[in-house]
Amino acid sequence: MSELTLDLASQSPRRKALLAQIGVNCQVLPDMKVDESPLVNEAAQDYVIRIAHNKALAGKSIQTRSCPVLAADTSVFIDSSILGKPRDLAHAQSILKRLSDKTHQVTTAVCILHHDQVLIATSVSEVTFSPLSDAQILDYCQTNEPYDKAGAYAIQGLAARFIKHITGSYSGIMGLPLFETYALLQKLQSVD
Numbered sequence: 001m002s003e004l005t006l007d008l009a010s011q012s013p014r015r016k017a018l019l020a021q022i023g024v025n026c027q028v029l030p031d032m033k034v035d036e037s038p039l040v041n042e043a044a045q046d047y048v049i050r051i052a053h054n055k056a057l058a059g060k061s062i063q064t065r066s067c068p069v070l071a072a073d074t075s076v077f078i079d080s081s082i083l084g085k086p087r088d089l090a091h092a093q094s095i096l097k098r099l100s101d102k103t104h105q106v107t108t109a110v111c112i113l114h115h116d117q118v119l120i121a122t123s124v125s126e127v128t129f130s131p132l133s134d135a136q137i138l139d140y141c142q143t144n145e146p147y148d149k150a151g152a153y154a155i156q157g158l159a160a161r162f163i164k165h166i167t168g169s170y171s172g173i174m175g176l177p178l179f180e181t182y183a184l185l186q187k188l189q190s191v192d
Contacts, residue, residue, distance in 0.1 A: 125168025
């Protein structure tokens with residue numbers, strides 16, 4: 001990626017580090033509050049695309065320079081339910097109990113806005129957790145890790161010890177699928 005710079009509409013240090021991993025410089029935009037409430041009967045992929053697009057639009061509205069804005073949204077789904085970020089200890093425990101000994105889906109959408117272009121890609125992965133005891137769940141919940149993560153876990157952190165199998169994009173599960181993001185950025189550069 002030749003000297004590409006963009007504005008990142010995300011406070012996630014993981015997304016910034018992942019962009020740096022593929023050679024993209026970014027400036028993190030100030031935190032923007034975007035309503036992440038799901039719509040009634042909204043499909044998983046539609047939900048993350050809508051939220052990523054809304055985050056990119058919010059970023060574009062406050063950006064002070066003319067460069068692409070990148071936003072992403074990652075959500076965890078099980079049994080057609082969106083498992084958001086836990087509100088508190090009891091909620092985190094409840095989420096992790098639902099994930100225990102099951103396979104769930106992690107869907108991430110990436111949206112890039114630049115001038116009149118809207119580029120969107122999604123990544124869908126499956127994660128299988130091993131069976132978790134109440135003691136393991138409590139021990140994990142007593143760290144700070146679950147509380148700002150969709151699905152109450154970070155694959156790149158302590159929760160890695162619970163993950164039996166993944167299918168799909170490891171970086172997508174972290175919050176920014178690098179293959180899809182790089183493809184969007186290449187498409188953007190070919191149009192510019």
